Amino acid sequence: MKLSGSDIIVRTLIEQGTDVVFGYPGGQVINIYDSLYKYQGELKHVLTAHEQGASHAADGYARATGKVGVCIATSGPGATNLVTGIATAYIDSVPLVAITGNVPTTIIGTDGFQEIDITGVTLPITKHNYFVGSIDKLADTIREAFRLAKSGRPGPVLIDVPKDVQIAQWEYEPQEAVAAEESFPAKDIRIHQAADCINAAQRPFLYFGGGLITSDAQDELLQIAERIDAPIGCSMMGISGVPTDYPRFLGMQGMHGHYACSTAMHHADCIIALGCRFNDRVTGDRAKFAVGAKIVHIDIDGAELGKTVTPAHGLRGDVKKTLQKLLPLLKEVKHPQWQETIDRFLEEEQQGMDNREGMTPRNVIGLLNQHLNENTPVATDVGQHQMWAAQYLNLKNTRRFISSGGLGTMGFGMGAAMGAALGTKERSVLVTGDGSFGMNLNELATAVVNQVPLVILLLNNGVLGMVRQWQTLFFDKHYSNTTLSDRQTDFVKLAEAFGAQASRALTLEELEAALTKAFACDGPYLIDCAIDKDEFVLPMLPPGGSMDDIIVRIGD
Amino acid sequence: MKKFTVAILVNNQFGVLNRVTSMFRRRQFNITSLTVSETESEEFSRITVQSEGDEVKKEQLINQLYKLPDVCSVAELDDVDTVGRELLLIKMRNDPAARNDIRSAATAYEGKVVDYTKDSFIIQMVGDSRKIDNFIDLMRDFEILEICRTGLVTLQRGATTIRRVTNL
Known part of the structure; x- marks a missing residue:
């Protein structure tokens, strides 16, 4: 059948399994919005307060569900407002398709009203992008964008569609949703070499990032941990990859990581690193990072192997499939001495724990934990509250920690929490701070009008x-x-x-009462929770420092 | 620093060169020579790029190239198994006192005079980069008006080609 370009866009999104899109209308996408009106029974559109909110919402939706998130914006400022959201998704490997309108092809290149070269602007922050100059390629370009976004290491893809292409008519036949490209395990020889290395280790340490979640390799990780008797740690992007209370799990490593985790990683003689990229918040001073350890690094993106740290064994391949082949090659061993050492680190961590009473970050997040169910997605913004959430949240299920890791985007949380709630159909929680919340608080309007069940702490x-x-x-x-x-x-x-409910909590009692109300509320509920301005995030590895420089207590 | 050459087969579409060089810029790979042209198939363009750095840097560059969806194939070209050539056009002042010296140097280097006027002449020369460098050095004793060189184009010796299965 013959359809307009804008109809083709909407029909192809539906065909690809999209159930909700986030966006904001404007002159060069008015045709797409007319098609969204036409197909509103099949595709829900959430109008955000700002395009940035739409990009973060699509991102939060994707992180919480594993599906491709979709956002739409008009040309010019609409498109540039997506940029921070696209960059956030890019650095955290989130599958996203962003669709922007542009001026008609006859005006492209003449600095028309609200014309911007958005494919040029987003070149370094997308996995790929497309300028669709003619209607005949429109549907296939969208399909290709979905395939790219979710294949291999996922990422955002932008499609820029000039207005005349949205108006033009072309044949459209629905197709099956495209599958992600098949991923493969690492080469056998590499897996064997890695297995030898791991079998020779006395102090093995399993470490993972967001790639473990993408690859859905939690079971394989835990099987290996049991077999080789190794502790487990993760980067911030890995949080919720294994249950927080899993006995072998030491938590987050890095600049503000858990003491026992960072220390164990520092003392390991073999680090098995899965789906992670060793950025500077993880390594600190690279010259002093894990000097006594051989690193077995498994990642689907070959360019990550050796990018910042030099692994003894770099294995390019899907984490899950590689671990499945690795597991039978590993000897079942016990490392009692290493476990004793770990226990000592855990004791030291306990001694350094913040055991004060009152409205301390630990107690606040501890109280929040009691209200979470195992499926509650918890989003954060960026700053101290994010680190406290990362350190103290008790999460059971994977994809339930939604946080901007690589880009550290303040203002990420409101959109992301809404996207996560709409994607999972669960009440979501946003842990935020007064700085971050100030950046995109306009999205309260979106949460209210859509009655998004959302607890804003x-x-x-x-x-x-x-x-x-x-x-x-x-x-x-x-x-x-x-x-x-x-x-x-x-x-x-x-x-x-904004039409939301809210209350203030100056004490833990007030906080408990507020949380009880908030978790019973149909829509968004904000809790203004007072925290002292001189609370610190500890421990802390100073930027560029090493484990020798760790700050555990202020005054040390 | 060690130089290396890679040949990149890319989709022949507008903007692809920009995608490749944008990655080079973002990740701070230095380009010492770059040539782009269409190939035996109109589907593909071939980019030959010379960069510098150690083995890790080279691996990183190749891996990053493979992440670009428009990149179909990448081959590292070493000096031994490849033929590499550059074309030089050099415009010299036509000084009667220097004319004969320049022309005999050009002849020794198998250069060819392709333009000759009262005030200037242009020598064309084909060769590997070192030969071109050496000739330019020689010409510095005289008055050089302009230099233009193409950058390196290379092919592997024998029947090997860089075309292979697209790697995404």
Whole structure:
């Protein structure tokens, strides 16, 4: 049948299994919005307050469901407003398809009204992008974009469609949703070499990043951990990859990682690293990182092998399929001495734990934990609250920690939490701070109108806490532009002005009462939770430092 | 620093060169020579790029290239098994005192005069990069008006080609 380009876009999205898209209309996508109107029974569109919110919502949807998230924006400013969201998805390997309108092909290149070269702008932050110059390739380009977004190491793909292509007519025949390209295990010889290395280890350490979640390799990881008697740690992107309370799991490693985890990794003689990329927040000073360890690095992206650290064995392949082949080659062993060492690290960690009473970050997140069910997605923004969430959240199921890792995007959380809630049909939680929340709080309007069940736990310390922490430690307490309390924003009133419910919590009792209300609320509920401005995220490895420089307590 | 040459077969579409060089820029790979042209098939263009760095850097460059969906094939070309050539056009001042020296040097290097006027002449020369470098060095004793060289084009010796299964 013959359809307009805009109809083809919407029909192809439906054909590819999309059930919700996030976006914002404008002059060069008005045809697409007309088609969305026509097909509203088959494809839900969520109007956000800002295109950035739409991009983060599509991202949160994708992270929580594993499906491709889709967002739509008009040309020019609409398209550039997506950029931060696309970059966030790119660095965290999230499958996303972004569709932008553009001026008609006859005007392209003439600096027309709201014309921007968005394929040029997004070149370094997309897996690939397309300018669809003619209608005949439109449907297949969208299919190809979906295939690319979810194949191999996932990532965002942008499709720029000029207005005349949206108007033109072309034949459309529905097709099956495209499958991700088949992924393969690493080469046998490499797996055998890696197995020899692991079998020779006395102090093995299993370490994973977001790639473990993408590859759905949790079972294989745990089987290997049991077989070789190894502790497990993860990067921030790996959180929720295994249950927080799994006995062998030591938590997050890195700049603000758990003490026992970072220390165990530092003392290991063999690190089996799965679906991760060893960025600077993980390694600190690369010259001093895991110097005593041989690294077996498995990743589907060959370019990650040797990019920052040099592995003894770099295995390019799907993590799950590679682990399946690796497992039978591993000897069943016990490492009692290593386990004793780990237990000692855990004891040291316990001694360093923050056991104060009252509204400490640990107690606040601890209280939140009691209200989560095993499927509740928890999104965060970026800063101290994010690290506290990463350190203290108790998560059971995979894909339930939604956080901007690589880009560290403040303002990510509101959109992402909504996308996660809409994708999973679960009540979601946003742990945020007053700085981050201020960046995209306009999305409260979206949450209210769509009655998104969303608990916003705003850790309000009146400062940009993470930057302030650095200023305290490294800049002689020069609190340059990090004090927000002067703004006198009343977040409870603000939420109410948007039509959301809200309350303030100054004590743990008030917080408990607020959480109880919030988790019973049909729509968004904001809790303005007071935190002292001088709370620190600890432990901390100073930037560029090594395990020798770890700060466990302030005053040490 | 060690130089290396890679040949890249890419989809012959607008913007592809930009995608490749954009990756080079973003990841700080230095380009010392770059040539692009259509190939035996109109589907593909061939980019020959010379860069510099150690083995790790080279591996990284090749791996990053493979991540670009428009890149169909990448081959590292070493000096031994490949034929590499550059074309040089060099415009010299036609100084009667230097004319004969320049022309005999050009003859020794199998260069050819392709333009000759009262004030200047152009020598064309084909050869590997070292030969071209050496000739230019020789010409520095005289007045060089302009130099233009194509950059390296290379093919593997024998029947080997760089075409193989697309790797995404």
